[in-house]
Amino acid sequence: AQSVTQLDSHVSVSEGTPVLLRCNYSSSYSPSLFWYVQHPNKGLQLLLKYTSAATLVKGINDFEAEFKKSETSFHLTKPSAHMSDAAEYFCVGLASGGSYIPTFGRGTSLIVHP
Amino acid sequence: NAGVMQNPRHLVRRRGQEARLRCSPMKGHSHVYWYRQLPEEGLKFMVYLQKENIIDESGMPKERFSAEFPKEGPSILRIQQVVRGDSAAYFCASSGLNTEAFFGQGTRLTVV
Numbered sequence A: 001a002q003s004v005t006q007l008d009s010h011v012s013v014s015e016g017t018p019v020l021l022r023c024n025y026s027s028s029y030s031p032s033l034f035w036y037v038q039h040p041n042k043g044l045q046l047l048l049k050y051t052s053a054a055t056l057v058k059g060i061n062d063f064e065a066e067f068k069k070s071e072t073s074f075h076l077t078k079p080s081a082h083m084s085d086a087a088e089y090f091c092v093g094l095a096s097g098g099s100y101i102p103t104f105g106r107g108t109s110l111i112v113h114p
Numbered sequence B: 001n002a003g004v005m006q007n008p009r010h011l012v013r014r015r016g017q018e019a020r021l022r023c024s025p026m027k028g029h030s031h032v033y034w035y036r037q038l039p040e041e042g043l044k045f046m047v048y049l050q051k052e053n054i055i056d057e058s059g060m061p062k063e064r065f066s067a068e069f070p071k072e073g074p075s076i077l078r079i080q081q082v083v084r085g086d087s088a089a090y091f092c093a094s095s096g097l098n099t100e101a102f103f104g105q106g107t108r109l110t111v112v
Helices: none
Strands: A002-006 A010-014 A019-021 A023-027 A031-038 A044-050 A056-058 A064-068 A073-078 A087-095 A108-113 B005-007 B010-013 B019-024 B031-037 B043-050 B053-056 B065-068 B075-079 B088-095 B107-111
Touching (some): A044 A056, A044 A064, A073 A087, B005 B088, B075 B088
Antiparallel strands (some): A019 A073, A023 A073, A031 A044, A064 A073, B005 B019, B019 B075, B065 B075
């Protein structure tokens, strides 16, 4: 079985400050992990993905995430938040060797203050 | 290579009517997933299909909901006798085997 846990339902930052969105996974198999972003009333856009190559993954718009097996984490970071980053972020897991169904975390709403 | 195409983007139905949501996967993808997103909530898995087969429907409501992915044509999510609680955004995703899923823009169903 696998599960993905996003630890924060809301994260609030000021523009220009770092962003940290937390995600932990639980899987019996080596997972593939993804971060998606959803702007209000929009679809889902892939930010980045981890598929057992480099543990530090760089994505679009200066986002990156680090896969830490010892901590079973895949936190999303960005050095400097922009107003346009305000959106809902989903951590998604896909367990190789197990179910191929993408499993979503509950989502983290990122709020960016001027 | 067009992305995952969902139509319609917006659908309004009266209570008791049927809603049919269509999803055309990306070229070369044979795996389709349907998710429902209720207001202010995350995406909940509904059903996973491969061509002509339902692989996992553990997230589908027991009544009124059905899904198919025929050999030819798009995947269809069908909701019979819609009720107000069915109002939501329905997302379709497609993938190859054990690759990332690409999502459509969603169909926003409103039941009035």
